[in-house]
Amino acid sequence: MKKWVYLFDEIKQAEEYCGGDWDKVRGLLGGKGANLCDMNRIGVPVPPGFTVTTEACNAYLQADSHFVEGMWEQELAALSALEQKTGKRFGDPSNPLLVSCRSGAKFSMPGMMDTVLDIGLNDQTVEGLARLSGNERFAYDSYRRLIQMFGSVVMGIPDEAFESILEEARKAANVTSDSDLSSSELKKVVEKFKSTFKQRAWREFPQDPIEQIRLATEAVFKSWNGKRAIDYRNAEKIPHDLGTAVNIVTMVFGNMGNTSGTGVVTTRNISTGERELEGDYLLNAQGEDVVAGIRMTKPIQQLKREMPETYSELINYAKKLEKHYKDVQDIEFTIENGKLWLLQTRDAKRTAQAAVRIAVELAEEWIITKEQALLRVSPEQIDFFLHPQFKTEERKIAASEGRLLAKGLNVSPGAAVGVIAFDADLSVKWAEEGRSVIMVRPETKPDDVHGMLAAKGILTSRGGRTSHAALVARQFGKPAIVGASDIDIDLVKRQMKVGDKVLLEGETISIDGNTGEVFEGSIPTVIPDIKDPYLIKLLSWADEIRRLRVWANADYPVDAKRARDNGAEGIGLCRTEHMFFETERLPLVQKMILAEEEAIRQEALNALLPYQREDFAGLFRVMNGLPVIIRLIDPPLHEFLPTISQLQEELSDLKIRLLRDSRTLSEVDKILDQINEKTTLLTQVEALHEQNPMLGLRGVRLGIHISAITRMQVRAIFEAACQVTKEGVVVLPEVMIPLTSHINELKYQLEILEQEAKEVMQERGISIKYKFGTMIEIPRAALTADQLAEYAQFFSFGTNDLTQTTFGISRDDAEKGFLIEYLEKGILKENPFGTIDEDGVGSIMKIAVEKGRKTRSDLEIGICGEHGGDPKSVHFCHKIGLDYVSCSPFRVPIARLSAAQIVLKEKGVKAK
């Protein structure tokens, strides 16, 4: 006779039947059943029980709702075994055996039958339970719950039928909560439930515990083919032929007096990760009393005094379970008359901080390997470490007070609190006065950067994940929310509106870059510690494992310093043009652009040279001994000039002033002069105007068009390199050409570079070893990588632009427009500007790597787009064989971990 029913202590038989395959055991007994058996086996006190197998379920369903031969007999035998083990008996009012019945498939399935508790209660045993617990109210409440659960779950009676009775009872008793109903009132409810049951189910509520169990077992079997379960399986792609097991478990009660109790513990502190049991309990109480919060719970340490033996038992089981399941456990327990029962254990949820410490300590305790530890922390959890966070409680309060104003895109993590400033200059001014500022703009532009740097956080009403605001914010690690479109910013009135609410400049808001939420007023923050010793240790383990090097994008020495502190091993991208936007330099840059004579242009460039040299020298000093990739000028020139629209408006204003205000000839002359000047500028700006600047005169095209810029920048790089070399700094410069699409562009720039570099080195009498390379950010560059590698010693994927051109998407436009629509409509599953689009952009990257290395086997290849700090993209970069990823200094730790995780994934290491 086949075995259809396994007692919890018959795990050995089940394993034998399954050939020792634990996965098959879970298939046979379901996840829950297998787990209860497992706990039982390792000596953890689980209330006695048994599991009816999934095979029995399948046989039942195939046999058109008939139990397979022998099954019911085995179930009855198992019930007898329970009576023996517990010393209790079904239907015995003096010592009634009560059980719970629940479904349990191989995979957890919320779509299936709920639990039925307290099976075994009837008109007689309820009295026994009242006596044993000394709590008649509890006994009758349990009974009414059984009838209600049994009625709805097993018999399919709509729950309203019972709920309306409860409502009447509350009204009659003039109370608002069921828990305020007295035992006599509950007795009446039970009577009414029973008659409703009869009326709706066409039968009496079964008084025979065995019949209760039979009906419940059948209900669990049938629930496998319920609509919700089928829908769930379809959605989750779970096979339909697995079937469900049925678990019958002895009820234990923590409310049997003062030697009973119930509680929840985690085996370590899940906020801090500290190695101590943490949790709460209540004596003479049921589980729901702990959760409901009606009674004040006690910290678990108090149990040591109240029930020292039980406490030390609990400690031991906690350690045992942690070791067995190789992770911190979240355990439910009940003490029934001094006897400790563990009802459930599962991996505990934890904060990011705790996750790191726990992972490190578990490894140090030899419970898991270091490799496993690295898989226990997610990159997102690392990210958390790097930014201030709102205090959880305070955020809840703010939300409950209706202070949540709007939600935008969470583009740069961390929380920030400050006063609203609507422009960059004010932001700087207030910051200098020591005020904490949130810079709020419809969107930001390069000349807002000084304000963004001064601010604690950035909020824009427009823009997408790779808008200027988002990029700059991530670059500088500023909490930022963009595209909060519900916020209406009026720069003229200096106010912002959300619905009816109006906030003026200077009022305080709090923004959460993790969630994209904007709050009115101030929410206190805490700053997790990046110098956390556990994090440092974990990342050092990651460094031992990973193959990818991790570099950082940094334009200024201060960024480079931060990058090194965070573990960066080089600078993968220094954007020289950011330096051009600084206040004292911009006029020189504009002069250089607008110069109509070569001599004037050269004069402006000569004036810029010392600035650039100092920038580079600073960077080299910080990165002593590490490579620094400097990218020559990239953006289109008109970005350094006012816009056409701006100038047109100014001109229009001047003309109106001419007509309206000017009364004297000298006034007229003055305005006419201004008009002339503006008109000239407008003409120049118009001449530089491009339909599609993204695809226009920028990058190397600019370096070829005005080769004096290339020459100046190269000179600055090599002068700086010579200078710091004399100071004893080891300098490894790599000069990078942006936006290359054709080999001849590289050739042309290389000639200039070699000539200028040689000249400087001769002047200074120093020889500098350097590399020459190119961005790969245009499809043609990737497609002709074999040619480019003839000149380029390194490639760096500019995946922001490469995504734009490969996808034919202008991200500035798309992320506030159709790209969002595409994500909403599911046409795209992921924003390709957040995570590398492997099918498209990724496949062209692969081509570039293969072709490039074919020409030059030691070609250094990396990525310096935003994707370099995205875990999934880091994995991709590893897989296609890049040498390094370069990301924002703030994301370096994330990249370090991600780079290690992909190695482990490839090795087949599992977190458990």
Place this chain on the structure above:
Amino acid sequence: MKKWVYLFDEIKQAEEYCGGDWDKVRGLLGGKGANLCDMNRIGVPVPPGFTVTTEACNAYLQADSHFVEGMWEQELAALSALEQKTGKRFGDPSNPLLVSCRSGAKFSMPGMMDTVLDIGLNDQTVEGLARLSGNERFAYDSYRRLIQMFGSVVMGIPDEAFESILEEARKAANVTSDSDLSSSELKKVVEKFKSTFKQRAWREFPQDPIEQIRLATEAVFKSWNGKRAIDYRNAEKIPHDLGTAVNIVTMVFGNMGNTSGTGVVTTRNISTGERELEGDYLLNAQGEDVVAGIRMTKPIQQLKREMPETYSELINYAKKLEKHYKDVQDIEFTIENGKLWLLQTRDAKRTAQAAVRIAVELAEEWIITKEQALLRVSPEQIDFFLHPQFKTEERKIAASEGRLLAKGLNVSPGAAVGVIAFDADLSVKWAEEGRSVIMVRPETKPDDVHGMLAAKGILTSRGGRTSHAALVARQFGKPAIVGASDIDIDLVKRQMKVGDKVLLEGETISIDGNTGEVFEGSIPTVIPDIKDPYLIKLLSWADEIRRLRVWANADYPVDAKRARDNGAEGIGLCRTEHMFFETERLPLVQKMILAEEEAIRQEALNALLPYQREDFAGLFRVMNGLPVIIRLIDPPLHEFLPTISQLQEELSDLKIRLLRDSRTLSEVDKILDQINEKTTLLTQVEALHEQNPMLGLRGVRLGIHISAITRMQVRAIFEAACQVTKEGVVVLPEVMIPLTSHINELKYQLEILEQEAKEVMQERGISIKYKFGTMIEIPRAALTADQLAEYAQFFSFGTNDLTQTTFGISRDDAEKGFLIEYLEKGILKENPFGTIDEDGVGSIMKIAVEKGRKTRSDLEIGICGEHGGDPKSVHFCHKIGLDYVSCSPFRVPIARLSAAQIVLKEKGVKAK
């Protein structure tokens, strides 16, 4: 003893020495020597002569300027042989033998020594020549020429030394031309030349003809290593070790009396291709007399009367040479005392028209194969056929009169004459009045199209090869010049300035789209005949050979008609949005775009539907039985609206008017209303504004964003298809999705299409077979072609956009900016918008073809970008296995020929 010298009748020996390899013979004797031998062998009377081999040259150069052993003896022997053959003798005043000496390498090399004529003249023989020719002046002129040529070419005396003597002589004789110097004056010149020679060369002019020949031979050898020759070989990549041969040829004279003469003929008419000898001659004259035009030449037919035997001899040799060289020959001949000598023959240059007729007739005469005939006509020559041309003479006159105003880019071939109109409406108005108009604009936009259609030609001062003006002009076959940047157009003053010249609206200009030249005034034109029977025949042969199908891009029935007439086998691209710009439709389109309610949008679309349906029905009728690919709406919506700048200017004007002009309240109100209206429109236009519209909301993105447009267009297509099917037309519609980058876009549009198409077909009770496909114009589409082919039944490469995205170049911006610079600097060899960039764009096309066909082996693949009409690109499309190319109707014949030529090229067929 090795043979270093070959008489012209020793070709057999040379061939034996070279193992029968004609290429080696040319290497040994040089191109000229081998050819003279060849003519001699086939019985054409070539003046006796011989060739000193390139091997002798190489030996001379290696031996440090010493003749190799035996060479000079062989040369002397050959000279004796010449004496025997001609009956003349060197240095014999009674019958002097004169020869020419010239270099002749394997490949023609302009960098080498010039010819020295009349070798053999000295103080004695010059008298003999005077006697024999009866022309003392001629004899002394020849003598002074010999001294001059010998002096400069052989001895390296600067030519000015001789020229200054000639100048003095002219002054003294008071004449302006050397030919006016008398024989006595020339005698004095000869004396002076001789003393100058002595002075400069440190020796007397050699009187011994044999010494003259020896020195000339050495000079030829040495010229191989002259600076100019080396430079030339470096530039042309000709090996430096080939050496040059020396050709010594007996001089013959056409000026020996009235039984002598000289002339030039082509074996057929090289203007019309007619099968008749054509050319001119003069009796008792030298070759230069025919060229100089001092004496009136006679048409060759007159020779038939004057010297009938010689004429028929000439006819026979002409036929012989044509047959031998398998092409029309351009022949120089001289008759010396009744004896006909052919001095040179070469393939004749010819007009496009002649080229076609000649190729066809040569094939029909079995002189060449049909396949060879197809290789004899270039695609450019076909292009010529399709457009009016200026009369050659008249153009020369205009140029000589200084009427050439400017030169721009020759973007659309053909010549046009008309009055200047500076805007589209005026262009239409004047055209309707029957005037011929040239529309002149700084640049054109979609709403200029009606004016461009009405004009005979288009001229813009800005824009590049794929600017709007250029594209539209090519599309409609209008002669056009763009980017004529010397022309300064003042739309306010209604005039254009070129330098100091001012031309007003209404004045006449002539433009040549073949050359890019703009002329003042009118130049008469002729129209070659596209219905030319020879062209039709040639193209029919092309059709038999080619594998590629040739389709056309046509938006209107009239274009489709033209395309069919030109041989198109389908429509590869119908751009539906062009239809939207028409006067009565544009307001509906704008209403549709600006609609804030779905209902209003649908109303506008409903009103557009019948227009579109009629467009499509017309197209289907014309293309009865042939496939028609209709592309759904592509351009960004703001193209249908006024620009921001335009609206801002209008608003500024209104505000100024408000301040300045308005005096009554009702005036104020009126202006305020206008300001409000414009402001609203401005806001809407600003909302649609994109940074990079090329990469923005257009193509399929638009079709997804406003799926009602897709629905309307699909309905129009299928309603039209049903309608014409009922008329008996066979309709093969193919619906094409533009700008696809992701498979899900296709899926989304296909669902709409299938639903709508089904609905229409059910309504009409007709089933239409159709195809669904996509443009491949975004790199990602090409890279994921395997996925796209799951839904797409056909691909069409949009190589204009694909070039923009693959190269990261916005063509509108680049072609007036850095792209031109790149071409100038040689960074790019070709404009990628003119010819497919094979390394970049081409390689991604290959990927798409391979991946697409992998998923769907019968995938139909074509190209509908501008490149479809470019011969080199057609070849590429053939090579990567496309099914068809689709181009402007006007370029269909070009594509037909190109498609055949690539097949022949692959088969290894040579033009000769």
